[in-house]
Amino acid sequence: MKTQLLPPTGEALSRAAALLREGEVVGFPTETVYGLGANALDADAAEKIFQAKGRPGDNPLIVHISSEEELAPLIAGEPCEAARRLMAAYWPGPMTLIFPKSPRVPERVTAGLATVAIRMPAHPVARRLIELAKVPVAAPSANRSGRPSPTTAEDVFEDMNGRIPLILDGGACGVGLESTVIDLTGSAPRVLRPGGITQAQIEAVTQTCEVDPAVLHPLGEGERPRSPGMKYKHYAPRGEVTIFHGPGTVREICNRYDRSEDALILALEGNLSQYGDRRIISLGPDARAMAQNLFGALREADRMGAKVIFCEAVEPTGVGLAVMNRLLRAAAFRVVET
Numbered sequence: 001m002k003t004q005l006l007p008p009t010g011e012a013l014s015r016a017a018a019l020l021r022e023g024e025v026v027g028f029p030t031e032t033v034y035g036l037g038a039n040a041l042d043a044d045a046a047e048k049i050f051q052a053k054g055r056p057g058d059n060p061l062i063v064h065i066s067s068e069e070e071l072a073p074l075i076a077g078e079p080c081e082a083a084r085r086l087m088a089a090y091w092p093g094p095m096t097l098i099f100p101k102s103p104r105v106p107e108r109v110t111a112g113l114a115t116v117a118i119r120m121p122a123h124p125v126a127r128r129l130i131e132l133a134k135v136p137v138a139a140p141s142a143n144r145s146g147r148p149s150p151t152t153a154e155d156v157f158e159d160m161n162g163r164i165p166l167i168l169d170g171g172a173c174g175v176g177l178e179s180t181v182i183d184l185t186g187s188a189p190r191v192l193r194p195g196g197i198t199q200a201q202i203e204a205v206t207q208t209c210e211v212d213p214a215v216l217h218p219l220g221e222g223e224r225p226r227s228p229g230m231k232y233k234h235y236a237p238r239g240e241v242t243i244f245h246g247p248g249t250v251r252e253i254c255n256r257y258d259r260s261e262d263a264l265i266l267a268l269e270g271n272l273s274q275y276g277d278r279r280i281i282s283l284g285p286d287a288r289a290m291a292q293n294l295f296g297a298l299r300e301a302d303r304m305g306a307k308v309i310f311c312e313a314v315e316p317t318g319v320g321l322a323v324m325n326r327l328l329r330a331a332a333f334r335v336v337e338t
């Protein structure tokens with residue numbers, strides 16, 4: 001299959017929407033990361049996403065909508081009070097809500113779960129595409145399973161060339177990490193996956209908000225995650241990533257760097273000068289910038305052929321929680337306290 005990479009002109013958007021309606025899979029930009037979309041009401045179309053990504057069958061997809069009217073047919077019952085407040089505050093935006101599912105949503109999409117994950121993206125290209133397709137769009141991140149999520153159309157092309165017919169190129173993604181996933185089916189809202197909408201932002205409208213322990217800790221043997229995607233090694237470049245935390249971070253990385261070949265450092269902008277002429281990629285000045293730059297930096301590490309990757313930690317608060325959640329998985333939870 002030949003994969004076209006097109007700017008999101010009216011013509012390209014119409015073609016992408018037609019492909020979705022025909023049961024095909026299309027790559028498209030959102031404000032979080034690039035998505036791999038298919039008609040969420042068509043089980044065979046959804047199956048093509050799993051094939052293209054090499055995604056494990058028990059990892060459910062997020063269903064994307066472009067208006068609130070599209071929500072009711074996808075969920076069982078009415079949205080709860082917390083859901084209504086969260087939607088009013090943060091949709092469209094980088095927030096996914098988990099609801100009890102309606103029978104209309106194929107089991108293939110929810111990986112057999114009784115719940116469905118729904119998001120209304122803010123990116124104008126994503127919104128227009130969903131509007132034109134006139135169907136809800138199931139879409140995980142557009143990477144091959146296990147790889148860092150794509151934040152540019154070129155990243156999608158790198159992973160999906162020959163596997164899908166079309167990628168819409170909307171430039172670089174603003175947030176750079178996947179959406180915040182919030183489970184609303186328990187007694188209190190619970191963050192299953194942190195993202196661009198922070199715990200404080202959620203608490204501002206719901207008062208309470210729990211964070212699932214699996215966000216920052218590996219699952220125990222035989223433990224079943226509430227967010228199935230959490231159990232996989234994820235976001236990983238080919239090189240071995242180690243995270244450094246604490247006041248001796250720069251010193252410790254410098255010590256270890258000298259002993260290895262093909263090493264690379266991922267550091268905050270403010271620390272760059274302390275690493276001398278060692279090979280380094282800047283992650284930007286703060287946690288927000290780090291969120292935006294992390295996946296691109298991990299992919300760049302692969303292109304550079306880095307075998308050993310040393311990365312500075314950030315404090316796991318605000319957007320930093322989402323950064324550490326992804327980084328810990330990219331590093332298979334290898335952390336050096338300094």
Ligand code: AMP
Pocket residue numbers: 059060061062098110113115116117139140141178181192226227228229230
């Ligand atoms: P991706 O779009 O690739 O970031 O993957 C979507 C993620 O959303 C999955 O890894 C799941 O962990 C999570 N997710 C999707 N549907 C559900 C659901 N019904 N319940 C809990 N988590 C979900």
Ligand code: MG
Pocket residue numbers: 140141149
């Ligand atoms: Mg993903």
